Amino acid sequence: MSKIKKSSVMLENAMNCIFTVCGFLTIAFVLLITGFLVVSGLPAIKEIGLIDFLFGTTWASTAQTPSYGILPFILTSIYGTCGAIIIGVPIGILCAIFLAKMSNPKLSGIVSGAVDLLSGIPSVVYGLVGMIIIVPLVRETFNLPDGANLFSAIIVLTVMILPSVISVSETAIRSVPKEYEEASLALGATKTETVFNVVAPAAKSGILTSVVLGIGRSIGEAMAVMMVSGNVANMPGMFKSVRFLTTAVASEMSYSSGLQREALFSIALVIFIFIMLINIGLNLFAKKKER
Amino acid sequence: MKKIISILTAVSLVACFFMGCGASKSTSNGGTVATDGSTSMEKVIGYLSEAYMEENNAVKVTYNPTGSGSGIKAVQSGSCDIGLASRDLKPEEATDLNGTVVAIDGIAMIVNKENPVKDLSIEQIAALYKGEVTNWSEVGGADAPVVLIGREAASGTRDGFESITDTEDVCKYNQELTSTGDVVQTVSSNPNTIGYASLASVKDTVKLISVEGVTPSTETIQNGEYKIQRNFVMVTKKNAKLSPAAQSFFDFATSSAADEWIIAAGAVPVKR
Numbered sequence: 423m424s425k426i427k428k429s430s431v432m433l434e435n436a437m438n439c440i441f442t443v444c445g446f447l448t449i450a451f452v453l454l455i456t457g458f459l460v461v462s463g464l465p466a467i468k469e470i471g472l473i474d475f476l477f478g479t480t481w482a483s484t485a486q487t488p489s490y491g492i493l494p495f496i497l498t499s500i501y502g503t504c505g506a507i508i509i510g511v512p513i514g515i516l517c518a519i520f521l522a523k524m525s526n527p528k529l530s531g532i533v534s535g536a537v538d539l540l541s542g543i544p545s546v547v548y549g550l551v552g553m554i555i556i557v558p559l560v561r562e563t564f565n566l567p568d569g570a571n572l573f574s575a576i577i578v579l580t581v582m583i584l585p586s587v588i589s590v591s592e593t594a595i596r597s598v599p600k601e602y603e604e605a606s607l608a609l610g611a612t613k614t615e616t617v618f619n620v621v622a623p624a625a626k627s628g629i630l631t632s633v634v635l636g637i638g639r640s641i642g643e644a645m646a647v648m649m650v651s652g653n654v655a656n657m658p659g660m661f662k663s664v665r666f667l668t669t670a671v672a673s674e675m676s677y678s679s680g681l682q683r684e685a686l687f688s689i690a691l692v693i694f695i696f697i698m699l700i701n702i703g704l705n706l707f708a709k710k711k712e713r
Numbered sequence: 714m715k716k717i718i719s720i721l722t723a724v725s726l727v728a729c730f731f732m733g734c735g736a737s738k739s740t741s742n743g744g745t746v747a748t749d750g751s752t753s754m755e756k757v758i759g760y761l762s763e764a765y766m767e768e769n770n771a772v773k774v775t776y777n778p779t780g781s782g783s784g785i786k787a788v789q790s791g792s793c794d795i796g797l798a799s800r801d802l803k804p805e806e807a808t809d810l811n812g813t814v815v816a817i818d819g820i821a822m823i824v825n826k827e828n829p830v831k832d833l834s835i836e837q838i839a840a841l842y843k844g845e846v847t848n849w850s851e852v853g854g855a856d857a858p859v860v861l862i863g864r865e866a867a868s869g870t871r872d873g874f875e876s877i878t879d880t881e882d883v884c885k886y887n888q889e890l891t892s893t894g895d896v897v898q899t900v901s902s903n904p905n906t907i908g909y910a911s912l913a914s915v916k917d918t919v920k921l922i923s924v925e926g927v928t929p930s931t932e933t934i935q936n937g938e939y940k941i942q943r944n945f946v947m948v949t950k951k952n953a954k955l956s957p958a959a960q961s962f963f964d965f966a967t968s969s970a971a972d973e974w975i976i977a978a979g980a981v982p983v984k985r
Contacts, residue, residue, distance in 0.1 A: 484866040485882040553895075558902050567858035567905045568887045649895070652888040653865070663887050673865045673891050 456694070463691030466490070466684035475688060481655040481665075483674060483682040490685045492670070492692065498572065498651075498658040499641055499667045499696070505576035506583055506640045511633055513580075514587030518632075519617055521588070522595040534592070541585030549649030552578040557650055564661065570652035572664045578646050583636035590635055594628020595621055627710050634704045641696055644668035667693050744958040749777040750784020750797030753869025754945050757816050758797060760974040765965050772958045785810065788948050794959035796948035799873065812946040815966050816980040819912040819934040820874050820941045823897065823919040827904040830854040832923045835940055839878045841907060844885035849905070860887045862899050862908035874909045877941050893979075909941075911979040935984040945980060 467475050470490045478491015517537075521530050553570075556577055561569030598621050606616040622629070644666070652663025653673060665673075671686050671693070678686055748758055755778055762774035779787070781798040785806055788796035802812040822838060824830055830853055833841075840846045841859055850856045863886040864871040870893065875881045887906075890896050893914040900908040901918040908919075912929050915921055921929065924940050933939040947966065949955060955963060965971060972982040 482866075482882065553898065554902070557899075561903060568860040568903060570888050570899070648891065653891070654886050654889050663889075665889075673889070 459687065459691045459694050462684065462687040464688070466681060466688040467691075469681060470685065470688075475685070476692075479657060481670070483678070483685065488682065490681070492667070492689055494655050494657045495665055495667045495670045495689065496692065498664040499693075501658050502572060502575050502579055502647065502651075502664075502666060503637055503640045505572070506579035507633060507636060509576065510580040510583045510636060511587055514584050514632065514636070515591050515622075515629060517584070517588050518591035518595055518629075519622070521592050523613075523617055523621065534589075537585050537588050540581070541589070545582065545643060545646040546649075548578055548582055549646035552646060552650040566661055568652070568663070570650055570663055571661045572651065572658055573660050575647045575651040575664070575666070578650050579640040579643060582643060582646060583639050586635045586639055587632045590632035591625070591629045594625035594632070597628070598624040627707050631704060631707045634700055634707060638697060638700045638704070641700070642668060642693070644672045648672060667696075744772055744956060746772060746774045746795065746956070746959045746962045747777070747793040748774065748784075748795045748797055749779055749787040749793035750948070751781040751799035751869070751945070752778040753799040753818065753872055754797045755869065756978040757945055757975060757980050760978040761815075761966050761971055762962070764971070764974045765962050769958075769961065772962065774962055785948055788950060791950075791953075794949075794955060795963060798946045798948055799869070799943055800876075801944055801946060802948065806948075809951050811949045811951050813949070813963075813967055814944045814983050815947050815971070816945040816975040816978075816982055817934050818869075818873055818943050818945055819929055819931075819939060819981050820870060820877070820909050821912040821915045821929045822907065822909055822922050822924060822941065823900050823915055824907050824922055825900055825902075825904040826918070826920050828854055828907075828920060830922060832926060834925050835878055838924070838941075839880050842878065842880045842884045842886075857905050859907060860903060860905040861885060862888050862890065862896050862906050864893075864896065864909075865889050865891050870909060870911055873943050874941065877943060912981065913976060913979040931981050934981045942981075 470478075475490060475492060476496070477493050478489060479493050480489045480491050481494060482489050517533075521534055521537075525533065552574060556574050557569035559569070560566065560571070560574045560577070564573075602620050602624055603616055606620040607613070611619070647666050648669040651666065651669065653665050653669055654663040655665045655670070656662050658664045667689055671689050674682065675686055746762075748762075755776070758774075758776050762776065766772060766774055776797075777787075777793065781800055784793070784796040785798055785802070787793040788810060796810075798812065799818065802810060806812075822833065828849065830849065833852060837846070837852050841852065842861055842863075844861075846852060847859055848856065849859055861884065863874075863884060866889070868891075875884060888899060890899060893910045896908040896910050897914065897916055897919055900906045901916075912931075912934065923929070927933050927938045927940070929939045929941070934942050947963065949963070954960075967983075969982075969985055975982045
């Protein structure tokens with residue numbers, strides 16, 4: 423009896439050890455990446471100067487007299503993300519309400535299957551479709567000389583953030599207690615009034631979480647926007663060829679050297695800080711939800 | 714570390730030399746061939762070294778993409794066997810160095826199939842890319858804005874194009890794409906575009922235009938009539954002998970056996 427107990431205790435201890443190691447491994451990765459980015463990102467910022475780096479408006483890394491200003495990239499990333507959120511979030515939330523409250527289970531199944539599929543499509547495929555369909559379409563619709571611009575990138579990003587916005591909001595809306603809804607309906611409110619005045623406010627923090635997730639997804643996207651945005655380091659304009667923070671790193675990394683390479687690490691650090699801020703925001707929302 | 718590697722290389726080269734004494738001359742002797750230089754030659758040298766190593770698996774051909782200038786300096790200082798330059802040697806460099814053309818880089822100008830423009834001069838191309846000419850009607854086309862498609866900074870093709878048309882750092886690109894395929898795709902889908910790409914990667918979805926009346930082709934590039942081209946040069950020392958392995962690789966790269974790999978890499982082989 424004691425023998426069995428002893429071996430089971432040992433197994434228990436061993437497993438405990440493995441779980442702990444795995445847990446700490448994740449922390450180690452996070453620390454490693456953070457440390458690496460800070461160490462390799464800071465020298466270039468120091469050499470270029472923080473103000474010149476963050477607020478410089480020209481990026482010409484391979485010119486005779488190089489200049490490393492990433493304001494165009496920062497603004498492009500912010501504009502692109504804002505655009506995607508402005509278009510994508512209303513569509514996503516209304517779709518989530520449709521899935522959770524309005525449609526019958528059968529139709530719901532089909533639509534959420536499609537949403538899941540959408541989230542599984544690799545970003546390069548979004549880019550390819552954007553390049554072949556959206557870019558020419560934008561050019562013809564707006565009568566522009568060229569369709570590869572911020573607007574096309576926003577459209578692609580919008581489609582890309584939809585799955586995360588929809589699925590997280592849907593879960594939040596479904597988790598609102600049925601009694602709220604029943605009470606509202608019993609008081610004579612219509613279904614639409616109930617959804618917008620009772621269910622949506624009750625699911626507010628979940629919906630906000632979905633928005634933050636969408637922001638994170640769109641600010642970190644590189645491949646798809648690289649293929650539709652034109653990739654020129656202009657100050658952003660809706661119908662101008664632009665370059666995002668992520669694409670700035672991705673498009674030059676393979677052949678960069680010296681200060682240029684260090685500056686790319688610094689850009690990566692800036693993205694990392696953006697994502698960190700977004701994650702902190704996400705955690706705040708999640709905590710609010712718990713209360 | 715570098716020292717150890719170079720000593721090891723030297724030792725193995727010497728060993729190979731002795732081992733090779735009895736063997737027939739055509740088989741190479743093992744060791745390392747260090748190449749250093751032009752980033753534009755990455756594809757050509759990649760194909761060539763892979764093909765060469767396939768047949769001579771005792772030899773390792775390394776490639777250090779530093780740029781034409783550094784490659785030439787590396788040969789002079791002896792830190793590599795063969796230097797790679799995507800330009801001809803300057804007279805002062807040619808005093809102690811030999812330049813052997815291994816391949817020619819022909820850059821084709823492409824427009825959309827709907828574009829009526831058939832021929833442009835180098836000046837016109839430069840004016841287009843500098844943003845001085847912004848409407849196709851100014852160069853004999855339809856009344857439509859010009860959309861300039863290029864490659865990302867320091868792409869070999871972009872470097873070649875800008876140095877030949879003398880538009881370095883002043884091009885007003887509308888799109889900077891990261892691959893030749895993207896350039897061809899974009900030009901084929903937008904009637905206002907003009908782009909450049911290695912001749913070998915141009916497909917019939919786009920229209921090839923002639924430059925100064927010469928249509929780019931293997932012949933016109935080999936005989937020098939087509940202007941937007943530059944040489945890919947292997948640089949060696951005049952007064953020093955190459956190591957057996959390096960000599961064998963050099964011989965392979967300049968033989969007609971290398972032609973198919975040069976074509977595969979998107980360049981034009983030299984007329985022999």
